[in-house]
Amino acid sequence: MLHHIIKLGYDDITLAKKEVEGSVSSPMANTFVFSSESVGEGHPDKVSDFISDSILDACLTIDRNSRVACETLVKSNMVVLAGEITIPKLKGKPIETALNLDAIVREAIREIGYVNDDDVFHADKVFIQNFLTSQSADIKQGVDAREAQGKTHAEQGAGDQGIMFGYACTETDELMPTPVMLAHLLGRELTRVRKSGEANWLRPDAKSQVSVRYVDGRPKEVVNVVISTQHTDEVTRAQIEAYVIKHVVKKVIPKDLLSTNTEFLINPTGRFVIGGPQGDTGLTGRKIIVDTYGGWGRHGGGAFSGKDPSKVDRSAAYMSRWVAKNIVAAGLAPYAELQLAYAIGHPEPVSVFVDTFETGIVPDSVISEAVKEVFNFKPAAIVKQLKLLRPIYRTTTNYGHFGKPGLPWESTTKVKALQLAVKRLTQ
Numbered sequence: 001m002l003h004h005i006i007k008l009g010y011d012d013i014t015l016a017k018k019e020v021e022g023s024v025s026s027p028m029a030n031t032f033v034f035s036s037e038s039v040g041e042g043h044p045d046k047v048s049d050f051i052s053d054s055i056l057d058a059c060l061t062i063d064r065n066s067r068v069a070c071e072t073l074v075k076s077n078m079v080v081l082a083g084e085i086t087i088p089k090l091k092g093k094p095i096e097t098a099l100n101l102d103a104i105v106r107e108a109i110r111e112i113g114y115v116n117d118d119d120v121f122h123a124d125k126v127f128i129q130n131f132l133t134s135q136s137a138d139i140k141q142g143v144d145a146r147e148a149q150g151k152t153h154a155e156q157g158a159g160d161q162g163i164m165f166g167y168a169c170t171e172t173d174e175l176m177p178t179p180v181m182l183a184h185l186l187g188r189e190l191t192r193v194r195k196s197g198e199a200n201w202l203r204p205d206a207k208s209q210v211s212v213r214y215v216d217g218r219p220k221e222v223v224n225v226v227i228s229t230q231h232t233d234e235v236t237r238a239q240i241e242a243y244v245i246k247h248v249v250k251k252v253i254p255k256d257l258l259s260t261n262t263e264f265l266i267n268p269t270g271r272f273v274i275g276g277p278q279g280d281t282g283l284t285g286r287k288i289i290v291d292t293y294g295g296w297g298r299h300g301g302g303a304f305s306g307k308d309p310s311k312v313d314r315s316a317a318y319m320s321r322w323v324a325k326n327i328v329a330a331g332l333a334p335y336a337e338l339q340l341a342y343a344i345g346h347p348e349p350v351s352v353f354v355d356t357f358e359t360g361i362v363p364d365s366v367i368s369e370a371v372k373e374v375f376n377f378k379p380a381a382i383v384k385q386l387k388l389l390r391p392i393y394r395t396t397t398n399y400g401h402f403g404k405p406g407l408p409w410e411s412t413t414k415v416k417a418l419q420l421a422v423k424r425l426t427q
Contacts, residue, residue: 030214030217033213033223035179036289036293036296037294038208038290039207040204040398042112047108047121048072048074050305051072051109051284052070052071053393054104055306056070056305057391057393059087065389066085067085067308068084069308070132070306071283071284073284074277076277078128081101084132084135101130121278158316158343158344158346158379159311162341163340164341166319167298168336169334174404177296177297179212182222182252183294186249190248193247203230204230204276205275205279207226208225211224224265229272237270237271240267245266291305292400305396309382309383309388309389315382321409325409326415327356329412330418332362332367332422333356333357335359336356352368352372353368371418
């Protein structure tokens with residue numbers, strides 16, 4: 001949870017420097033407003049993500065070496081499954097012999113909360129279409145840790161080409177940007193009061209957005225809060241607004257970030273009864289900015305949900321976050337971003353790039369060398385270091401894949417090793 005906004009002192013990180021010193025010396029404060037959004041579990045795209053990750057976890061429970069690329073489309077009372085799944089233990093048998101896909105889909109929808117009689121999209125009533133096939137043999141040979149015709153090595157290769165980014169900063173306890181962290185916390189609290197029954201007029205579909213004013217690079221105040229939540233027909237907008245401001249917004253956002261000027265935009269359309277897949281189509285992988293840093297850190301374009309960790313879109317993005325977070329937690333810089341790039345079937349990254357935005361206590365080249373000493377970026381090594389061959393992915397789907405306790409890429413176990421490596425490289 002975001003308990004308070006961390007104040008970065010000059011003594012904490014000696015060189016928070018070029019950014020901090022530049023702004024301090026300026027006669028006029030550098031001010032801007034940055035906004036980030038989050039979406040609730042019942043948002044159509046998140047419904048799709050959660051179904052895909054539920055199927056992924058079910059596959060990994062049967063066989064930790066499962067290859068999964070499961071995508072879901074939801075609309076009205078329909079669920080469409082597509083993609084490629086191979087479960088080695090089944091030895092070529094259809095996945096339906098081991099997985100009850102119908103039950104997995106319905107349980108995921110039920111957990112989200114689409115169980116009301118007035119829901120067109122209902123856990124017990126949706127129609128499910130299955131277009132899942134097995135993984136391409138050509139992709140499989142590139143990813144498998146074995147020799148194959150035309151392959152120049154016998155190591156596990158990346159499941160695809162692409163670039164992945166990880167980011168961390170000192171703004172919050174979670175080492176995440178403030179706007180997206182606050183947006184996620186609003187969404188979590190809205191879900192909590194809905195599922196607890198405290199506000200039985202709430203329905204699953206919801207979105208939140210927070211705009212934060214920065215002064216000299218530091219978050220100073222929340223300019224506005226936007227929350228749109230699906231609701232039953234009988235509740236009024238005035239009732240929704242009063243409840244959400246008092247029991248959600250003011251409970252979540254720190255008092256020192258709110259002011260008399262903060263604007264609250266609650267259900268600004270005036271009515272949000274028709275929601276979820278009844279009102280909009282959902283598709284796996286469309287909320288990639290919500291899933292990461294709210295637009296603050298860069299993004300390589302790859303989605304996460306429904307993909308097993310042989311897909312570097314997911315595993316290398318988790319790895320990049322782990323590295324960036326440990327750089328910041330080690331006091332090497334108040335802001336850090338890591339880029340990784342891979343070629344399909346190749347066992348090494350084609351590039352590793354560290355950027356501290358000129359705030360590092362040593363040059364980025366030194367931090368980069370320390371990072372390469374401490375971490376192993378081979379796809380197989382990423383899976384091993386973060387223990388990714390486990391059914392943990394349903395817990396990642398909602399309210400961001402980063403900044404949540406208990407996930408392996410959120411640990412700071414490499415802080416000491418990084419500090420020692422930097423010390424050794426600068427002696």
